[in-house]
Amino acid sequence: MDSGADAMAVPARLRWPVAAAVPADTVEDEVLLRRIGDGDGTALAALYQRHAGRLFGFLQRCVGDPMVAEEVLQDTLLAVWRSADRYAGRSSARTWLFGIARRQAHNRLRVRQPPFVALDSLADRADPAPGPEQHAIAAIQGAAAATAFAGLAATHREVLALAFAARISHQEIAEILEIPVGTVKSRLHHARAALATALAERGYLEEL
């Protein structure tokens, strides 16, 4: 794929080193965004490297399927690349980034329903008698968690993923979701209750 690109006339905006030479480790996100707006591919790489784990974790839980999550991640980065010059600094760079990711995930979910059904088969497989091995128990719990979580409403998945997978503060979540902080807190409580119900229905008693 890269060799094919070499054959083409490479536009000026396509300047990024193949090696992970990111000198921008100490630079603020907002500065990186400004550089991205100027067409600096290394700045995009640096910004992504900084947020990749949380962003991908959030999208995986929002969208359900890892493959779809990866596509949404790419859509998000493309949107960041193309609209960074319009970032006005009214919100933090992270808020802006996750706001874009959330919109891209919504767009994707609107097009087609996520394949949550596939996860149900995991639960069936996990249902048999609890074995003595720690490994098996961990697997069961993981599958139960996945099915219970996947069965939640999209708003609940979203707020839980932002708070616990991306570990974003409630104030920032409020900005990302464009709702008051109080609503973030109450939504989290509702999500917890829904999660407890979902786990109880599957026979897993979690101390929620």
Add this chain to the structure above:
Amino acid sequence: MTGHCADLLPEYAAGSLTGAERDVVRVHLKGCRECQAELASWEAVAGVVAKAAPTLVPPAAVPGVLHRAALIPQPVPAGRRGVHFGAQLLRAELRLVRPAVWLASLLVLAWTVGVAALAGGVWARTGLSLAVPLVAAAGVAGVYGPHRDPSFEALAATVTSPRLVLIARVTLVFAYDLALALAASAVVHLAAPPVRLVDLVTSWLGPMALLSALSLLLALWIGPNVSVALAMAAWALRVVVLVPEFRASRLAAWVRDAWATTPGTAVAAIVLLAAALAAARRRPAGHSGSTGEPLRG
């Protein structure tokens, strides 16, 4: 004593709390059973969320994204769409308005100016005031619809809304006729000095707007041919009241008020224009069915 602290526990469990707030919670937790239980609950939630998806290394997405950005053309940003799109639309529609529209307006007004300049004085003003509104109304009536627009069917299949196309064309034709009429007025003013330029312009401006709006609405509603005929009939009243026998009648006064440059005619023209735009949403007159009826000349 849970109030303030319980509020922070989800963030504490998630690890997103920093500095002083985290220390406050930590100290408080030591002595508060209630908060300890609440924290355990949120930690369990955090555990479930952590297990809800497999722990995968985030993909190396940036090179692919930059390739895509270079290969796929960027859609026009929403913010810049207005001005750029408007200019593009006007330029595109300029080519789609039939040359006859431009030429007919020019010839009729040139002829009028010639006659008016020869006649001079009050007659110059009268001639111009009678011709300009008719020229504009006839031009506007034919800009849109299946009858007189060869590109109508092609346009109907594009994403640009019919109403937007209509607005663009009416703007073009009306602006063109307006410019012609102003030029004609200037020529008549120079050729027949006693008439003031302001008087010349006000003699046709209001009627031009009102008659054009009326003819546009009728064209969209019934069709351009009927529209032009009805507009001419309405305008004929204005000519009839010039005849000395009728000049003093009540009808004549009413007609003169209707066809004049006043705030009233401006408001009436705007109302008719709005009605025409509302009508453009539906299928234009004469376009029967979506099955691709052949265009009529």
